[in-house]
Ligand SMILES: Nc1ncnc2c1ncn2[C@@H]1O[C@H](COP(=O)(O)OP(=O)(O)OP(=O)(O)O)[C@@H](O)[C@H]1O
């Protein structure tokens with residue numbers, strides 16, 4: 265059995281706002297093994313981004329226990345890659361310099377890796393473009409390449425493919441699965457998309473809002489590569505969907521495929 | 523075949539139309555330029571004619587022709603160049619001194635909350651002091667020589683750069699800070715790779731405003747008392763009632779001020795190529 269990479273226990277997070285306290289996370293508990301692929305799905309405002317930021321070490325004001333590799337978090341570190349919900353590129357840097365950021369492109373090994381990643385996210389020809397010249401989906405792919413360059417042990421992804429078209433999206437899903445399988449990266453992948461959650465995750469964490477909590481965690485016992493059209497896939501998809509129908513209102517993006 | 527031929531000719535038409543559009547935009551620009559010149563040129567013509575007909579008092583309002591003659595004479599004698607170089611030198615020194623300290627102070631206060639509480643309130647108080655109010659004091663302290671003038675210019679040039687650098691640093695997007703933290707920027711990289719580029723637009727605005735204020739300070743300083751410089755030229759001519767020289771001096775101030783401003787704007791354009799901001803189109 266692989267070691268626990270991430271342990272979250274009795275995690276509570278409250279935001280103090282002028283209009284009163286907002287409970288963003290309520291008694292979150294989650295254990296993730298080294299090299300596991302976890303997808304987190306839940307409606308807007310259920311605290312998915314908040315949870316990821318706490319694990320990343322960007323937000324240290326919380327109650328409860330969060331351990332990465334058995335140690336409490338003390339701020340961000342290179343082992344924990346983060347892809348934000350928005351691209352967040354540096355507007356004054358070109359695409360290749362955004363990916364390299366604080367690493368020097370003059371180093372041959374950085375140069376080589378950056379070029380590989382640009383090809384991987386299919387942005388050849390845009391190396392020297394500024395972020396203002398990119399579409400939302402292209403900018404997000406730059407952000408993905410930036411995170412991948414650091415080869416993190418654990419990758420935190422906050423709806424990384426939300427701005428991509430269907431084709432690029434499925435290409436990026438394949439790319440991510442490739443990286444996961446070859447690097448044994450632990451993945452914590454937040455999404456709005458039911459289909460994506462079931463396609464990628466070994467376990468799907470289902471969250472509900474007000475206050476944000478984990479409703480259930482469903483294992484997806486399907487071998488990779490998965491076939492969306494397959495009977496088993498559709499069955500599991502319905503199982504996850506059923507978890508949502510227990511709460512009222514439109515919960516998640518059902519997607520166009522049924 | 524027929525289909526593709528049709529498409530090709532449609533394409534060609536579109537290209538032609540585009541060419542036409544750029545040409546017509548060019549001519550609109552020319553027309554705009556001519557239109558904007560109509561009023562001043564007309565005014566100059568009326569002024570010249572009225573002067574030649576003896577309707578204007580030449581000591582108060584010399585004709586444009588006379589002013590041009592004066593300009594040529596002052597240029598030929600080398601007087602204009604001498605005074606202009608003295609003035610430019612003063613403005614430059616004052617700007618470098620005041621602007622340099624302003625930039626440094628803005629960086630310091632911008633990066634340190636403690637420094638902000640320590641010195642910003644006092645500086646803000648000094649900022650509201652007008653040039654004319656402190657000029658006599660500067661003269662008392664430093665006499666009529668160069669140092670009082672340069673310090674007066676420096677005082678003016680200090681504040682725009684200080685305020686805008688401070689503001690620029692404090693308005694760096696906190697979301698980008700999070701990115702830099704995740705990527706493990708060192709403290710030094712935070713400053714050089716995030717804060718400084720992000721605040722560059724504000725700093726350059728500060729430079730432009732500082733140069734403008736340096737020119738204003740220069741006029742005050744040279745009018746207060748000096749024996750050289752464009753301000754002196756104006757003041758001396760006013761004393762001797764040679765109004766055409768006053769006009770030449772004013773025009774020189776305006777032209778040089780505009781030129782330096784355009785220079786910084788050019789620099790801005792080059793350094794801020796990455797910026798994606800509203801260019802003032804689409805709202806009529
Ligand atoms: N900085 C903040 N200050 C106050 N409240 C906040 C802050 N950030 C988040 N919240 C609140 O915490 C709750 C969870 O927010 P969070 O961004 O984690 O949601 P989310 O699940 O990521 O939603 P989405 O799918 O729309 O991105 C929301 O109710 C939000 O209003």
Ligand SMILES: [Mg+2]
Pocket residue numbers: 312313314349422
């Ligand atoms: Mg979110």
